[in-house]
Structures are given as C-alpha cells and as structure tokens.
C-alpha cells in the first residue's frame with residue numbers, strides 16, 4: 666500500500682496532467698530541463714526567453730520571519746518547505762524552476778533600514794528578469810480571530826494571465842482540499858508589493874492560518890506540504906493546457 670501522499674500525487678498525475686505536460690513538451694518548452702536556484706552569492710539568473718519558467722518564491726526569510734504562529738510555527742520556514750517541495754515536483758516533471766531563495770536568508774543588499782524593501786525589490790527583479798514565466802509566491806496567514814482558516818489566493822493586477830492561473834489554482838483547491846468552503850480570489854492591492862510590481866503573471870497563495878489550531882498543526886506536516894506542491898502542479902498543467910487550447 667502506497668503512503669497517502671504518493672497516492673495523492675498519483676491522483677494528480679492523471680491522464681489530463683500527462684496530456685497537458687505532453688502539450689508543453691511538444692511545443693518545445695520542455696526541451697531543456699533546467700532548474701536554477703538564486704542564492705545570496707549567485708549572479709542574477711539570465712532570462713532564457715524560449716523556456717517557460719516557474720518562479721517559486723518562498724516568502725520572507727532570514728531576519729524577516731513573517732507570521733509567528735501557534736506551536737512555535739514560523740512562517741518563513743513553512744514557506745520554504747512548501748517552496749522546495751513544489752520546486753522539486755515541478756522540476757521532476759520537466760518544468761524549469763527558479764527558486765527566489767533556497768535557504769533561510771533575505772535577498773537584496775542588506776543595507777540597514779531598507780532591508781525589507783531591498784528584499785522585496787530583489788524578488789521583483791528576479792521575476793521581471795524572466796519574460797516567459799509565471800510567479801507563485803508562497804505564504805502563510807495569521808489573524809487575531811483563531812477560528813479564521815482556509816487558503817487565500819491573491820493575483821497580480823498587471824497581467825490578465827494572473828487571474829487565469831489564480832482561477833485554476835482556486836479550482837484545484839476547491840476540488841481537492843476545501844470542497845465545503847473556499848475563500849474568494851482577491852486582486853492584490855499595492856499593499857502586496859511583489860504582486861503590485863511584477864509584470865509577469867503572478868499569484869500569491871496563503872496556504873492557511875498559523876493562528877488556527879488545526880491549520881498550524883497541519884501545515885508543519887510533510888504530507889500537507891506535498892499536497893500544496895501537487896495542487897500547484899495540477900493548476901499549472903491546467904493553465905498551460907487552457908493557454909494553448911482556448
């Protein structure tokens with residue numbers, strides 16, 4: 666008997682997914698399987714215009730821990746865990762992936778007083794440096810009312826394809842994770858710097874509330890983190906298929 670997560674991923678790797686990936690492969694976008702990771706020391710990743718790229722952004726990092734949740738959960742760590750699993754799964758399926766960070770650090774020049782802004786600007790620069798790309802930023806939520814829970818997806822207002830990807834990701838969440846009640850999509854305002862400044866299709870997913878007992882526990886679980894990676898893969902296959910077969 667396979668463990669639940671393997672069965673879950675197998676479910677996603679259905680005929681439609683294989684079909685979608687084959688469409689992409691046939692279109693020549695997967696002829697070069699390549700995954701790049703941006704680290705503090707790395708030079709900027711050069712755009713490879715002809716290769717479709719998914720930029721997986723683990724929110725926060727280093728001094729910026731993000732939300733501090735119940736049971737000692739720290740948002741930056743969970744964001745990174747989901748981002749690494751997503752990058753691995755997409756890369757295994759032949760998608761070119763760029764991780765904005767692959768460890769516990771901030772991006773940017775690190776100058777005192779402007780560290781946070783510099784970090785966000787660096788993420789925007791990575792995204793805008795790629796022409797044929799899609800950005801998915803991974804975060805966790807927190808709210809004073811502990812009963813608040815659920816996935817929340819934001820999309821960038823700057824490229825119509827952001828809403829298209831947000832829609833398929835929302836459908837995947839509704840179908841496979843939260844069939845009862847799913848939070849409505851939201852267009853990002855200027856309060857979400859990254860989505861406000863990027864020019865490529867971009868979404869931000871808050872995978873759950875670290876202030877909610879049930880979700881704070883669940884989000885630290887490997888199976889749950891793999892589930893988000895699988896949902897992103899599922900949505901990506903749908904998005905790429907729709908894009909080529911309007």
Ligand SMILES: [Zn+2]
Pocket residue numbers: 724725731732740804805
């Ligand atoms: Zn966050």
